[in-house]
Amino acid sequence: MASIFNVSRLQNKIVLITGASGGIGAAAAVLFAKAGSNVILAARRSEGLKQVAAACTAAHQESGVQAGGKFTTVQLDVSDRVAVGKLWDHVPSEFRDVDILVNNAGFVLGVERVGDISESDIExxxxxxVFGLISVSQLLVNHFKARRAGHVINIGSIAGRESYPGGSIYCATKAAVSAFNGALLREVVNTPIRVTEIQPGLVETKFSVVRFRGDQAAADKVYEGLQPLVAQDVAEEIVWAAARPPHVNLAEILLLPVNQASATLTYREPKKEK
Structure with a gap:
């Protein structure tokens, strides 16, 4: 890992990760821990955060890296703007000089088509x-400007580049993330602040289970016949982007499994007859 990521660039950095209680966020937290970073784990599910914090502690100890290794958890719903505004009230003072923000919190609900989508799901x-990502970004970007340093890493999706039936609202949210990322990149061009969007394709986490409202069988079919990405794959790209030299900014990373070429074009191995 040291030769690939040059961990010295991440040692003692403070990283804030939203949606850190599982999936991509948790995997990224563990990799940052291995690299010697200090991590603020933020998510809605407090029980998941405790487990990830323990995994980070174990990973840091196993790495042998002397730097960093401090972890704190914050129960935070990024869609609650009041809670986001009070974030620092729940973060120990030693963690407040954040160097890297990973906007990972996000999800999809349902496959209903336009005309049948509930207002509550849309909201x-x-x-x-969208609104949560923007709220956290506004809080941190002002902080980064004051420090003349910082890195915003937004987790987008291939769905933000290419829409598909049954995903109108999710695609719209990820298109908004991409547009926001591009605007922010241009707004801070006269600063040392870096801005990155990572756009994964098919990633097998709890994502599809949530989309299908707990139907594991329906979620499994999404990945049948091919080898999808896993949380670790995306986490490695997050840490790779963060570990680049200060003058290097990976503005956009499209990350796909080898048998996926677009949002809707995949190759799947035929089912073997029994």
């Missing part, structure tokens, strides 16, 4: 995927 997805 929930936009509340977290």
């Amino acid at each position: 929930a997805m936009f509340g977290t995927n």
Whole structure:
């Protein structure tokens, strides 16, 4: 890992990760821990955060890196703007000089088509995927400007580049993330602040289970016949982007499994006859 990521660049850095209680956020937290960073783990599910914090502690100890290794958890719903505004009230003072923000919190609900989508689902997805990401970014970007340093890493999706049936609202939220990322990149061009969007394709986490409202069988079919990405794959790209030299900014990373070429074009191995 040291030769690939040059961990010295991440040692003692303070990283804030939203949606850190599982999936991509948790995997990224563990990799940052291995690299010697200090991590603020933020998510809605407090029980998940405790487990990830323990995994980070174990990973840091196993790495042998002497730097960093401090972890704190914050129960935070990024769609709650009041809670986001009071974030620092729940973060120990030693963690407040954040160097890297990973906007990972996000989800999709349902596969209903336009005309049949519930208002509550629309509001929930936009509340977290767009408004929440923007609220946390505004808080941290001002902090980065004052420090003349910082890195915003937004987790987008291939769905923000290419829409598909049954995903109108999710695609719209991720298109908004991409547009926001591009605007922010241009707004801070006269500063040392870096801005990155990582756009994964098919990633097998709890993502599809949530989309299908707990139907594990339906979620499994999404990945049948191919080897999808896993949380660790995306986490490695997050840490790779963060570990680049200060003058290097990976503005956009499209990350796909080898048998996926677009949002809707995949190759799947035929089912073997029994």
